[in-house]
Amino acid sequence: MAEKSIAEQKEEFSYSYYRTIEQFDKDKKWSDCHNDMIYTFSSVISKWDCKDIIHGVAAQWETPTIRDNGKDIYDPEVRKCQMKFCDQAKVPYGRVITRCMEKVAPEMGIDVGPHTDIDMQLTKYEPGDFHSWHIDEEIDFKKWNEEHENWDPEYGNKIRKITGILQLSDPTSYEGGDLMLKSNAVISHKQGDLIVFPSFLEHQVAKVTGGTRFSLVLWHKGPRWK
Amino acid sequence: MEINCYNNMIYTFTNVISESDCNDIIHGIEQQWREPAVGSKQEYDPNIRQGKIKFPDPSKVPHGRVATKCIERVAAEMDVDVGDPLKDIDIQLTKYGPGDFYTWHADANLRFDTKIIRKLSGVLQLSNPTSYEGGELQIKSNAVISHKQGDLTVFPSCLEHQVTKVTSGTRFSLVLWYKGPRWR
Numbered sequence: 179m180a181e182k183s184i185a186e187q188k189e190e191f192s193y194s195y196y197r198t199i200e201q202f203d204k205d206k207k208w209s210d211c212h213n214d215m216i217y218t219f220s221s222v223i224s225k226w227d228c229k230d231i232i233h234g235v236a237a238q239w240e241t242p243t244i245r246d247n248g249k250d251i252y253d254p255e256v257r258k259c260q261m262k263f264c265d266q267a268k269v270p271y272g273r274v275i276t277r278c279m280e281k282v283a284p285e286m287g288i289d290v291g292p293h294t295d296i297d298m299q300l301t302k303y304e305p306g307d308f309h310s311w312h313i314d315e316e317i318d319f320k321k322w323n324e325e326h327e328n329w330d331p332e333y334g335n336k337i338r339k340i341t342g343i344l345q346l347s348d349p350t351s352y353e354g355g356d357l358m359l360k361s362n363a364v365i366s367h368k369q370g371d372l373i374v375f376p377s378f379l380e381h382q383v384a385k386v387t388g389g390t391r392f393s394l395v396l397w398h399k400g401p402r403w404k
Numbered sequence: 405m406e407i408n409c410y411n412n413m414i415y416t417f418t419n420v421i422s423e424s425d426c427n428d429i430i431h432g433i434e435q436q437w438r439e440p441a442v443g444s445k446q447e448y449d450p451n452i453r454q455g456k457i458k459f460p461d462p463s464k465v466p467h468g469r470v471a472t473k474c475i476e477r478v479a480a481e482m483d484v485d486v487g488d489p490l491k492d493i494d495i496q497l498t499k500y501g502p503g504d505f506y507t508w509h510a511d512a513n514l515r516f517d518t519k520i521i522r523k524l525s526g527v528l529q530l531s532n533p534t535s536y537e538g539g540e541l542q543i544k545s546n547a548v549i550s551h552k553q554g555d556l557t558v559f560p561s562c563l564e565h566q567v568t569k570v571t572s573g574t575r576f577s578l579v580l581w582y583k584g585p586r587w588r
Contacts, residue, residue, distance in 0.1 A: 214515070215515050287586065287588055288588055289588045317514065317560075317562060317563075318411070318412075318413075319411070319412045319413040319482055319484075319560060320411055320412045320413075321412060321483070376514070376515060378514045378515070379515065403514070403587045403588070404483065404484055404485045404587065404588055
C-alpha cells in the first residue's frame with residue numbers, strides 16, 4: 179500500500195478531523211492519576227497542529243516575570259525562557275484545548291465559576307532555559323475589593339485554579355526540558371499531549387540542554403478557594 | 405478579647421480564656437495520654453512528631469465552647485465552606501515535654517483526597533510561656549504567632565506549621581479543627 183501523503187495524514191489526524199466540538203467531546207477522553215489530581219489528554223492535536231500554534235501566534239516574545247512578594251519581577255535564577263501571552267480566540271485550535279480544561283474542572287471538583295476564563299501563554303525554552311520549582315498561584319485567602327487590578331464583579335477574586343500544559347515539541351527535538359510535578363505520576367512529554375493539574379501543585383521545567391522546547395500553558399481562572 | 409488578622413488567613417484571638425481556665429482544661433480531661441499518629445496512614449513516627457495527646461469528646465472540654473465560637477467566627481469571616489459546628493469541630497489536648505516536637509506539616513493539604521477534610525486549625529496556648537523553653541508554634545508566613553497563655557491562633561489547615569523542640573518545662577495546647585468539604 180502506498181504511503182499516505184503529508185496532506186492525507188494531516189487530514190486524518192488534525193483537529194479538523196473532529197468536525198464539531200460534540201464529536202471531539204465524544205472521542206477525547208483523559209487518563210488520570212486521580213489521587214494526585216493530574217489528568218492527561220493524549221493527542222489533543224496533531225504534530226502539524228502544534229506547528230500551527232508555534233508559528234501562528236502573532237505577539238512578540240517577551241521575558242517572563244515571576245511573582246515575588248506581590249510584585250512581578252524578572253529573575254533569571256528562577257525562570258529563564260521566552261513567552262508570549264496569547265489571545266485565546268486567535269490561538270489555532272484554541273477551542274479544543276480549552277474544551278479539555280472545561281471538561282476536567284468538574285471532575286477535579288474545582289469551582290471555576292459560571293463562565294470559562296482561560297489565559298494562554300506560549301513558552302519557548304532554548305538551551306540553558308528552565309523554570310525551577312514553583313506553584314502558579316500563591317495560596318492566598320485575601321478578599322480583593324474593586325480597587326484590585328484583578329477584581330472581577332462576578333467572581334470577586336479571580337485566581338488561577340487549574341493549569342494545563344500542552345506539549346508542542348517532538349520530544350526527540352530537544353534534550354532536558356522535562357516537565358516535572360511533585361507527584362509519583364508519570365508526566366507525558368509526547369507532542370500534542372495536554373497535562374492538566376491544580377495550580378497549587380508544585381512543578382518545574384528542567385533545564386534544556388539541546389534543541390528548543392515549545393509549550394502552550396493554560397490557566398483556568400476562577401473564584402478564590404473556599 | 406481582641407482579634408488580630410494577618411492577610412485574611414491567620415487570626416489571633418487574645419485572652420480567650422483566663423489562666424485558671426487553662427488549668428481547668430489541662431486537668432479536666434479524663435482520658436489517658438497516648439502517642440500521636442501522623443500522616444495519611446495515621447502511624448506513630450517519632451522522627452516527625454513526639455509528644456502526648458488526648459482526644460476528648462468536644463462537648464466535654466472545659467471552656468471548649470468559647471474556643472469553638474472563635475473558630476466559627478473565622479470560618480464566617482474567611483467565607484470558607486465548613487460543616488456543622490456541633491458535629492464537625494474536633495478537639496485535641498497536646499502535651500510537649502522536654503525533647504518533644506512536631507516538624508513542619510499541614511493538617512490537611514489542598515489536594516486531600518477524602519471528601520471531608522480539616523479546613524481550619526486552631527491552637528489555644530494553655531501554658532505560661534515562661535514555664536517552658538522552645539516549643540514554639542511557627543506558621544509558614546511572615547505573621548508573628550502569639551505564645552501568650554489563653555491566646556488562640558486560627559489558620560487554614562493547608563498552611564504548613566510546626567512546633568519546635570521543647571528544651572525544658574512542659575507546653576500544653578488545645579488544638580481544634582473545623583472540618584468541611586475539600587477546597588473547591
